[in-house]
């Protein structure tokens with residue numbers, strides 16, 4: 274639905290979904306106490322007064338809380354989807370109808386619409402960009418250089434986006450400060466590991482309803498997302514095989530108790546394959562050909578190119594929808610491969626993304642990264658910046674406090690000891 278009701282432009286599926294979205298946003302808020310405290314402070318201090326802000330994010334109940342917090346801080350926001358399949362249409366409707374936030378996002382939008390929404394976002398002439406995957410920043414850098422003068426800076430949520438920003442910096446085209454939210458310990462330790470771990474399995478289970486116990490699950494990539502996915506799959510009783518290209522990560526996987534194999538050896542053994550590498554075609558023709566009949570493949574990395582679906586399509590006699598987000602490719606070799614969520618992030622395509630309790634910390638980082646950019650306007654060099662350590666630690670302190678968990682602190686004697694070097698053996 275494209276419209277101007279109520280008063281603002283938007284493109285959401287159906288504004289009538291707003292009551293459901295409102296209810297679900299409220300529910301998520303119960304698990305997001307840190308972001309709530311930041312929002313309450315923003316409401317009083319208005320750090321973003323007069324600033325135009327674009328957020329490109331998965332439009333979920335958790336993102337709703339981030340957008341509401343930024344608006345409470347005085348920002349004039351526009352929200353677009355960071356993936357064609359991750360939008361929760363009821364949330365998009367509620368943000369428009371209940372919070373007067375212009376949203377341009379519909380679940381299942383085609384890539385033309387997705388790209389048009391990126392243009393709409395940039396037409397807003399943002400002073401701050403909150404990005405997830407760097408699509409907005411990449412478009413700005415490639416085709417709207419003249420708008421860089423408007424920009425105070427950007428923030429980036431995800432590993433893939435950071436990889437792209439580093440490449441831009443290396444090429445000399447990242448001419449403004451970008452805050453690496455993913456780098457914060459309170460982000461990747463929890464969101465990438467426990468968030469991806471739980472929500473990826475949630476997506477697989479919602480899409481297929483299969484039992485994980487006793488299955489062989491091949492986790493492709495052992496970064497933070499892979500670690501969480503392998504950990505949780507093992508916890509559900511699956512036999513986990515990990516594949517890696519990095520020697521250090523491979524040792525970690527071995528010592529965490531997983532079998533590590535090259536992909537060609539894992540391919541005939543797996544019942545379920547999950548890609549979390551951030552790279553392209555990590556599962557390709559030579560691997561699909563070796564898989565068991567009925568093997569299930571899915572992706573939980575940011576982009577939909579980790580599985581070479583073109584190969585599958587080119588070698589399929591038939592592609593059949595067998596359940597929502599579940600397609601069976603009947604191959605010319607007589608076997609079939611089942612693809613979940615069209616190779617897009619399965620945790621957001623078939624489930625609801627990371628649970629609110631971890632997004633609370635990720636989005637506390639996003640909100641404070643935006644404030645950091647504004648407070649340091651004109652002072653930060655172009656390129657990537659980490660979230661200040663004190664901010665990261667403060668988020669952890671607030672989170673623990675909200676969880677009702679208290680910890681010890683160093684005695685004066687201990688502080689003196691760790692700051693000295695004279696007392697040894």
Ligand code: ADE
Pocket residue numbers: 330331332333334335336468621625626627628629632
């Ligand atoms: N990325 C992963 N899970 C998410 C969620 N629940 N909301 C926004 N972005 C996400």
